[in-house]
Amino acid sequence: MNWTKTRFLAYGFLLGSAGLKVLTSKDAKKVYTKITAAGMRCADETLRVVDELRENAGDIAADARQINEDRKREETEKVIEDAA
Amino acid sequence: MKCVIQHMSAGRMRVHVGTSFMTPEQACILEKYLLGIRGIRSARVSERTGNVVILWNEDSEVILHALSVFHYEDHEAEAADLSGRKLTRDFEEKVFWHCTKRVFKKLFLPAAVRNAVTVMNAVPYVWKGLKTLVKGRIEVPVLDGTTIGVSVFTGDFSTASSIMFLLGLSEILEDYTHRKSVDDLARSMALNIDKVWILSASGEQILVNVSDVHEGDIMLVHSSNTIPLDGIVESGEMTVNQSSMTGESVPSPKEPGSPVYAGTVVEEGECRIRVTSTAGSGRYDRIVKMIEESEKMKSETEAKAIHLADKLVPYSFAGTIITYLLTRNTARALAVLMVDYSCALKLSIPISVLSAMRECARHRISVKGGQFLENIAEAETVVFDKTGTLTYSRPKVAMVVPFGKNDENEMLRLAACLEEHYPHSMANAVVAEAENRGLMHAERHTKVEYIVAHGIASTIDGKKAVIGSWHFVFEDEGVKIPAREKKKFEQIPDKYSHLYLAVGGKLAAVICIEDPIRPEAPAVIAALKERGVHSTVMMTGDSSRTAASVASLTGVDHWQAEVLPEDKAAFVKKEHESGKKVIMLGDGINDSPALSEADCGIAVSDGAAIAREIADVTISEDNLNALIVLKDISDRLDQRIHRNYRFIMTFNTALIVSGAAGILPAASAAWLHNLSTLAVSLHSMTDLLGENC
Numbered sequence: 001m002n003w004t005k006t007r008f009l010a011y012g013f014l015l016g017s018a019g020l021k022v023l024t025s026k027d028a029k030k031v032y033t034k035i036t037a038a039g040m041r042c043a044d045e046t047l048r049v050v051d052e053l054r055e056n057a058g059d060i061a062a063d064a065r066q067i068n069e070d071r072k073r074e075e076t077e078k079v080i081e082d083a084a
Numbered sequence: 085m086k087c088v089i090q091h092m093s094a095g096r097m098r099v100h101v102g103t104s105f106m107t108p109e110q111a112c113i114l115e116k117y118l119l120g121i122r123g124i125r126s127a128r129v130s131e132r133t134g135n136v137v138i139l140w141n142e143d144s145e146v147i148l149h150a151l152s153v154f155h156y157e158d159h160e161a162e163a164a165d166l167s168g169r170k171l172t173r174d175f176e177e178k179v180f181w182h183c184t185k186r187v188f189k190k191l192f193l194p195a196a197v198r199n200a201v202t203v204m205n206a207v208p209y210v211w212k213g214l215k216t217l218v219k220g221r222i223e224v225p226v227l228d229g230t231t232i233g234v235s236v237f238t239g240d241f242s243t244a245s246s247i248m249f250l251l252g253l254s255e256i257l258e259d260y261t262h263r264k265s266v267d268d269l270a271r272s273m274a275l276n277i278d279k280v281w282i283l284s285a286s287g288e289q290i291l292v293n294v295s296d297v298h299e300g301d302i303m304l305v306h307s308s309n310t311i312p313l314d315g316i317v318e319s320g321e322m323t324v325n326q327s328s329m330t331g332e333s334v335p336s337p338k339e340p341g342s343p344v345y346a347g348t349v350v351e352e353g354e355c356r357i358r359v360t361s362t363a364g365s366g367r368y369d370r371i372v373k374m375i376e377e378s379e380k381m382k383s384e385t386e387a388k389a390i391h392l393a394d395k396l397v398p399y400s401f402a403g404t405i406i407t408y409l410l411t412r413n414t415a416r417a418l419a420v421l422m423v424d425y426s427c428a429l430k431l432s433i434p435i436s437v438l439s440a441m442r443e444c445a446r447h448r449i450s451v452k453g454g455q456f457l458e459n460i461a462e463a464e465t466v467v468f469d470k471t472g473t474l475t476y477s478r479p480k481v482a483m484v485v486p487f488g489k490n491d492e493n494e495m496l497r498l499a500a501c502l503e504e505h506y507p508h509s510m511a512n513a514v515v516a517e518a519e520n521r522g523l524m525h526a527e528r529h530t531k532v533e534y535i536v537a538h539g540i541a542s543t544i545d546g547k548k549a550v551i552g553s554w555h556f557v558f559e560d561e562g563v564k565i566p567a568r569e570k571k572k573f574e575q576i577p578d579k580y581s582h583l584y585l586a587v588g589g590k591l592a593a594v595i596c597i598e599d600p601i602r603p604e605a606p607a608v609i610a611a612l613k614e615r616g617v618h619s620t621v622m623m624t625g626d627s628s629r630t631a632a633s634v635a636s637l638t639g640v641d642h643w644q645a646e647v648l649p650e651d652k653a654a655f656v657k658k659e660h661e662s663g664k665k666v667i668m669l670g671d672g673i674n675d676s677p678a679l680s681e682a683d684c685g686i687a688v689s690d691g692a693a694i695a696r697e698i699a700d701v702t703i704s705e706d707n708l709n710a711l712i713v714l715k716d717i718s719d720r721l722d723q724r725i726h727r728n729y730r731f732i733m734t735f736n737t738a739l740i741v742s743g744a745a746g747i748l749p750a751a752s753a754a755w756l757h758n759l760s761t762l763a764v765s766l767h768s769m770t771d772l773l774g775e776n777c
Binding site for chain 1 (some may be wrong): 132
């Protein structure tokens with residue numbers, strides 16, 4: 001007996017009769033809604049993390065620029081001291 | 085509001101505002117509030133993180149205080165700002181879902197289902213390609229349709245789906261950039277008037293806030309007024325400039341029964357208009373529609389690049405066929421097919437131009453089309469108006485010298501009465517001084533006649549009253565100086581601009597106005613010269629004395645005084661004939677012919693409404709440095725477009741050659757091509773100037 005083919009036949013039969021009804025029932029719809037809501041929350045959270053990453057990158061850039069400016073200032077001050 | 089400082093460094097702070105969830109509306113309110121505070125250079129609020137990043141100039145204490153007293157309920161959001169923010173949110177969500185769907189497809193769907201979905205997605209692209217082909221045009225949609233169709237046909241579903249993914253992403257990008265640019269532009273062109281003259285029930289003319297006007301009220305408008313609300317003309321005749329509505333620069337005549345639109349400017353004449361709609365948002369929607377329909381958004385370089393892109397498509401096909409014939413290898417021929425210059429050009433260049441326009445908007449410069457940025461980059465001549473452009477648009481009355489038996493304050497009162505209807509900067513100075521001295525007046529005059537660049541004439545108590553320039557009052561109107569006061573007249577200091585007031589043919593008073601030049605003007609002129617502007621010209625209707633001193637202080641190359649509006653336009657035309665591109669800066673009604681003749685007309689925001697209507701660019705900063713920013717952005721945009729062009733050509737040619745030679749498999753060639761296109765487009769969206777500008 002070809003079990004594979006029989007298996008698929010059985011699955012199809014189940015799907016066609018009871019399965020489809022379950023999948024489109026009101027309870028199933030509630031599950032889908034919850035999953036979609038969770039998906040949207042996930043999207044919002046991801047986008048929030050992206051924004052936060054961007055802000056943190058801005059922080060780092062600002063601090064780095066500050067460090068460089070301080071160094072430059074120290075260098076010029078040193079030069080003035082030597083000349084004075 | 086309770087805030088927590090997340091990060092602080094010199095000139096930049098990041099603050100978390102509030103404790104709970106922030107809505108987009110609240111983010112708009114906060115941003116608007118912060119931008120209105122002195123000392124804050126820029127403020128960007130992200131409603132997702134609840135943080136605001138503030139760049140500041142002077143004193144952080146002021147800002148901290150402002151944040152602590154802030155409450156959402158005290159302020160209202162602006163609808164237009166909100167639409168811009170929502171556009172960005174939509175865009176981010178679209179990109180997220182587009183990428184997520186792809187990841188989901190690749191990781192979770194079984195192969196058979198995945199391929200079926202790919203085929204389903206491919207159908208629209210192939211269909212669009214066929215339709216374009218049927219119309220007889222071999223263009224980019226045909227190319228896309230062919231690459232996708234061929235991939236699916238040969239069973240290479242993975243290449244097909246990756247091409248569609250990247251194409252989809254590019255479409256989202258382009259759509260967003262286009263819409264955001266239109267939104268920014270429309271917002272900057274939207275209405276900013278607050279007061280209007282209304283006919284009250286008793287027949288008096290009163291000045292009220294625009295927000296207090298009801299439907300059915302009669303408003304009064306005359307030359308150079310901006311019409312604040314939609315309405316229908318009740319009586320009178322006028323011509324109206326509707327270029328911000330319809331794009332036509334020819335004034336449209338209005339008579340009783342004609343409809344008029346909010347935001348258009350009266351050129352000549354006056355009317356009584358019955359208000360039909362008090363809402364303000366209609367104008368915003370109309371501007372958006374007008375911008376979308378006008379071709380001005382595209383610059384010449386853009387149009388040429390797109391034309392070139394379309395022309396190259398048949399060559400891509402030819403190249404594919406030749407490769408196949410030469411190598412008898414389908415895979416290599418396909419590699420050539422998948423790499424095309426056209427979609428990269430068509431995508432990255434408009435995005436560059438649109439992003440540059442948006443960057444200008446962020447610097448509070450409103451540019452009405454990409455063509456003008458291109459013209460600014462190419463311009464060698466810049467023409468400046470004097471009053472209001474090189475000098476502040478708020479000159480001050482220094483002193484009033486009365487003649488005859490007239491009293492100083494009475495004369496000032498009379499002058500203010502005449503000058504208050506017209507938005508010339510000298511007029512504003514007179515009105516301001518009268519207000520300062522507490523001189524109120526009733527409308528004693530009859531119909532006021534404004535003679536452009538000369539002055540104002542009217543009748544008071546039966547006698548003719550005129551106020552204006554020397555040329556107008558003495559030469560045109562033949563006014564006489566009272567005999568015994570000739571010495572007094574000659575002693576009036578030369579360094580001021582003079583406004584002459586005469587009643588009944590006799591000189592009544594001379595109003596001395598000081599018009600200091602903007603402190604940044606000399607530096608701006610020098611900076612322009614460094615950037616390749618060979619000739620800076622100042623043209624003014626004012627007298628030679630004042631013009632000479634202003635010219636020497638600012639360092640312009642040439643100057644002309646006592647110039648009439650037609651002369652300004654004629655000068656611009658002459659420069660055109662010698663093949664040069666001209667930028668014109670002005671703020672008054674007498675600049676409008678020259679502004680429309682110039683390749684790029686720039687209006688300073690404090691100036692006459694009609695100058696702003698006709699101008700191609702409006703500078704809203706109360707500072708001429710915006711001109712340098714504008715020139716820098718234009719120059720760099722030009723460089724960016726050429727760099728993009730070169731990159732696209734060389735990179736894609738390399739891909740084609742590698743694909744044809746068999747070094748690179750077709751799938752990789754397609755992937756690299758689409759990825760590079762996306763990369764170039766994304767890069768074109770970045771700022772042209774650094775963040776510290």
